Structure formats: C-alpha cells, structure tokens
Amino acid sequence: MLDPKFVREHIDVVTKAIADKGEQADLGPFLELDARRRGILQQVESLKAQRNTVSDQIAQLKKQKSPDADAMIAEMREVGERIKAFDEELRAVEEKLSDATLSLPNIPDPSVPVGTSEKENVVDRVLGEERTFDFAPKPHWEIGEKLGIIDFERGVKMSGTRFYVLKGQGARLQRALISWMLDVHTREHGYAEVYPPYIVNHHCLVGTGQLPKFADNLYHDAEEDLWLIPTAEVPVTNLYRGETLDGQQLPVNHVAYTPCFRREKMSAGKDVRGIKRGHQFDKVELVKFCLPEKSAEELDKLVVNACEIPKRLGLRYRVVALCTADLTFASTKTYDIEVWAPGCNEWLEVSSCSNFGDFQARRASIKFKRDAKSKAEFVHTLNGSGLALPRTLIAVLENCQNADGTVSVPEVLKPYMGSDRIG
C-alpha cells in the first residue's frame, strides 16, 4: 500500500498514477475517510486522556479512604459512554479506510513508458536464435497428444475445463525442467531454496496485494478461511511478514518451486487451446528483499537471472518493458520475458519480473534496520518467474520438435531426462 501521509500530500501524483495504470480506484473516499478518522481520533483521544487523569485521581482518593469519589466516578461513567460511541464510529471508519487504502494501486516508476494498452509495451531486447524448420511446425497440443504425453480429455473429466494431465515423458520433462531451473538458481545465482505452504491465510494475500481487490481470481476454502496460492510470490514474500530483517544481510534472495492455482475469472474465454493457461500450473519463482536504494539494480539482475533459462534452453526470447497500462496493481516497474513458440506462432510470457518498491513491504510490514541503532525502514520486494512451467514446456516441445513427430531433449536437460528424445 501507499504511505497514507504521502497520498494526503501528493494527491496529484497518485491521481496521475491511477490514470496512467488505467485503474478504477478513486481517491475521493480515501481522502474523506482519512479526514474523518483524524477528526474522530482527536475527540476520542482527548476524552481518553481526561478519563486517564481522573481515574488516577480516583485511585488517590480511594487510597486516602476519602469517600468523595462518587461524583467523579459518575462523571467518568458518562465520559466512558461517549468514548464507546466514538470508538464504534472510529472502527467503522477505519474499516472502510483500510479498504480504500488497500485498493490504491502502486505508483509507476518514472522510467516506465506511459501507455493505454499492452500495445504500447516496449520490446527492450530480442535474444537467441530462431530455429528454422524444413517442415510446418505443429502446435504443442498436437505434438503432445500424438506422443501421448498430454491428455486433455482425462484432465477435463476429472476437474473440468482448463485442466490436463501430463503423462510419461511429458511429466518427466516438466520435472526435469523444475529440477534443472532450481539447480541453476540455487547453485549459480545464489538463491536460497524454499518449500512453502501452498495454502495460506488471507493476511498473506493482503500482504502481496491480491486481496482485497482480486478475490475473484483465487480459490478459497471458506470453512477454514484459507486460500490456494496463485503464485509462490505469496508465501515466499510473506515468509518475513511482520519481521525486521538485518540490513547487513540484504539482499535476501529465495527461489521456490510451487504449483499455482488461479480461477482465471478475469481471462474467461482467453487462451482456451492447449496448456498455455490452466487453473493449476507449476512455476519456479524468484523473490528478492533488498535495500530501497538497490531495487532498480536488483530488478535488472532478476531479469538477467531469469533470462538464463531460455538462453540455455536455446530458445528465441525477448525482454519487454511493460507500459503503465499493463503494469499490475502492485508493481512499479515490470519486464516480461517471452519465448517464441513456432507451433502456436506467438510469443509466450514465461516470466514477469517486477519491482514493488515498498508497496508489499508496507502491507506485509517487512522492515529492516541498517544497524542496531537505526530506525526500521521498509524493504523493497521484487519477484519474477524463473520460469513458468507450462509455457516453457510448450516452447521446448514446439522448438525441439522433429519432422517425425518426436522431440529432441535440450542439451541441458539430458542429465535430468535420462534420454535424448521423446517419442
């Protein structure tokens, strides 16, 4: 969330940020509720101050066994009633204010291109060789079905649309990718591996920004009030919720492999073919906690670390700087990494690397101290996929396919696959 003081004093900046992001948020309720809150607070606090001093006097009188306290007690009883009324009003206002505050999007970094749709995203760089084919490359759903490694029908039978089953070498290929990516990030890039819960309480989702606004897109167990994670970003960022980290230890870098669960309400009817968009998918996620002045630099490192994966898989990939309209609610700046899929003939987003500034750290209260004496400050948080599995799988299948319908295993995955080809 944004610093309420900052919002109060920079209404124009926040208004522009909301407009540039194309968000629906309205500053009006926030400003009004904020003013009301402070008004009530002043009244109720002065009453409480009065009650505190008089109660002390009553205590003194009681000690001296003086019976004159009755009038004071009666008076304070009335003050108590007024305090109660104010407190109730205050609670109602604060509840609404909290909602209003949590619904304000983060402010884009000045370096982010202003735009009104994804068409205004800027391709920063295109890397890797494009594979040439002497036959017409097939889309992954054809390759997968023919090889018997992707079973759409049975997935739907068990769980409905947007579910599928990976079988045999298909399941193995996904597992190989996971293991290999974790090894690259832990051994070579210095990220510490984490195995987090896949089901979390609502505080976690408020912390990273999915709640309260995007509840529609999440799976929720109402009985226990627990939520299936839509990304490892949620549990991994919340590892340190409510904690103060040692500034000397920053940056803290984590990598986690988890499944992700999304209802995809917001993308209904989109990408219905193949395994590009499902309700359940796997992902290897990178998460960083760093000093505020280092987060721009850390974002660049994050992108480089994630790019190492398509690079070593021999894929054609590009880095796209998102414009303001395409930034997510919590992000200040985002680079997408996309890989070329010659079968479905499109660039697939396999990673979204974002700098959230102190937006998530404020919501989740993640702080650090530069040293023992200094005051606690909010860390900056960042994350990006490294990478998302189904789309990476798509890219491998489509780019490494052969004319006879088999798929050659990329060099880096051979030790993990135990074979050179699928089919």
Next chain:
RNA sequence: GGAGAGUUGGCCGAGCUGGUUGAAGGCGCACGACUCGAAAUCGUGUAUGCCGUGAUGAACGGCAUCCGGGGUUCGAAUCCCUGACUCUCCGCCA
C-alpha cells in the same frame, strides 16, 4: 478428535487477591568511565504504531499496545467470554 497447561518488552522471567506497571529483576545491546588496549567492574540509556504542535530534521504533548477480538469497571497485563497458536497426555495417521 478428547483432556490439561501455557502465550508478558530483542531474549529469559516477575506481576495475575484490578489503581504512578510501558511494565520489577536478569541477559543482551548502545554510549560513557576505568585501561596502553581488552576482559571484569561501575554509571547512563535501550519498543512500536498513530494523532497533534513544530513545520517536515530533531524536540515536545497525547492515545494505544502485556497473543487477537469482545465484555465487566471510574480504572484491567491482572476478572469474564471468545478465537488463534504452542506444549504435555490419549486417540488417529503418511
């Protein structure tokens, strides 16, 4: 799932027959003294959030916080209700 015990400041740990207890004592930490330096010792200090004044630095005043929420009371860390978590025993299980 059943029964019981517990949850106090960075940590340990008093208080829990309601009233200078933001909270004893100890440890840790910071600064100072002593020392050539260090240890030991002594002294001082050592939470966070919010509101307000100041005007955005520091300072000062107020409110809140003894797991969370509610209640009783003039007044609650202390009493009552409720939720979460931890521990022990029993049951069950990968």
